[in-house]
Amino acid sequence: MPARCRLFTAALLTGLLIGPMSATASQSPTPTRAQLLAKSRSAEWRTPSPDNLLVMQLPSGRVLIELAPDFAPLHAANIRTLVRQHYFDGLAIVRVQDNFVTQWGDPASDDHGDKSKLRSLGKAHDTVPPEYTWAIDPKLEWTALPDGDVYAPEVGFSEGFPAARDPAIGQEWLTHCYGMVGVGRDNGPETGNGSELYVVIGQAPRRLDRNLAIAGRVLEGMPLLAGLPRGEGEMGFYTKPSQRTPIESVRLASELPAAQRPAIQVLRTDSPTFAALLDAQRHRHDAFYKVSSGKVGLCSVDVPVRRQVPPPATR
């Protein structure tokens, strides 16, 4: 029996399967992500401030979220206040809408929830100014992505987050890419306070850009948030309390004893290695890929993280 088809990313995995069947055997294959990251220098990685790093413990594991106080300082501060009060402990993931968002917060705030059981926000604010867009700050990193975008005049990365700009009006905003964490709100633009958060789990819903505050990005644990059964109620809300995923705790890394703080680093988006990764994504040629895309879309870029800091490189 002839060899049966393998699973379609064999070459993505090894990146080196150049063989007699390759159409590109005469070229050297594009380096893989792992190969490029292995060659990165220590200085190309940054360690998120433990005051900006949320550690959310679910029964299935840990989710790490980096807050974005450079862009949404008031929301980040309110979320920190909530977390320091242990506001989220014992709350739940209440909504998973397919190809859209996973959302967590107080089940009592649900349309069908018992409003008399709403948890107090304590010292946190009940309303927060929108922070949907802001004046471009020249002091912050901006690494433009020259490949174009359907939704914004200019896109790129700022301090590790995907972002868009309209230079004509000098405004900037974070974009609703996979893994970005936004602040749920009611109709009033100031009604989002961080007690309900959502994360994008499907095709980037860019129509939400400039309509909601983005408070951060999931650095680790997306499979735990995206791989949940979808809620069968309207907008993906779970219809039975037993379907919700309980949140055991949410802590700031800075609240944890030093030994328990997650050792996570994020590749700097203004680093040469990040640029090399984008280029490899645009111009991939190897045994598997017959044509390269030539382009990379903003939300197709997964800014690398690493969990452990390796020993200093030899150079």
Place this chain on the structure above:
Amino acid sequence: MPARCRLFTAALLTGLLIGPMSATASQSPTPTRAQLLAKSRSAEWRTPSPDNLLVMQLPSGRVLIELAPDFAPLHAANIRTLVRQHYFDGLAIVRVQDNFVTQWGDPASDDHGDKSKLRSLGKAHDTVPPEYTWAIDPKLEWTALPDGDVYAPEVGFSEGFPAARDPAIGQEWLTHCYGMVGVGRDNGPETGNGSELYVVIGQAPRRLDRNLAIAGRVLEGMPLLAGLPRGEGEMGFYTKPSQRTPIESVRLASELPAAQRPAIQVLRTDSPTFAALLDAQRHRHDAFYKVSSGKVGLCSVDVPVRRQVPPPATR
């Protein structure tokens, strides 16, 4: 205690929550998807041929896939041959890679599988010509999306499927949007035969366009495929057989007794209602949305389906 923030798509749900807080109260709100679809005419919907409709039964429910023989006729024919032999019955979902694909087929074809247990393809072909791109066929519907695209010179919809074109070379291809079903292969371009299929479950991996054959689109049941636990092995493969989701059966609708055939229809992508939906997505203004996106990306469009054929409209 003041009202707490509701969950962020309250207005998306009702579409009519115009109240004193709305910034756009002076305008009438953009009609919702449900409202636009409710006004559609019967002639705007098409019923997929039962020879092109796959019914995949999982323990959790039913998945409906429309094959795309207009674009991948050889792959569609091979998949039909496999299905008629009940090839997929008792096979499994073997891989769920976060923000990428869910894939099903013969677990024995896995890298760690027992090759001696591979199921025979029977009368189906072991290799199939690529069908990655093709000459534009002027006889087929083409509804251009004028909003632009990062990856292709021109994008739009053809016979209900998202597609891209390069008019300079007269070529067309289907695009890897959410819910599109592709044909897994090994490195050789002809090694995909339809016995391993995958569906896009995250941000559209457009780098795969023109590198793999797209055989169809999931019309119903995406939550059953996307809401699965992610595999912990490399590339999202499950490491334990017990983690796989068994496939009870896959049938062509045409094989089923008429009474059991799914009554599903797809909105024609050259219909006025489809155009109105795109426009509503671009220019949404209502109590919730503060600014509209002005644009709609190809893979942000979910071509509507309906499960039951309503009685004839009054006009």
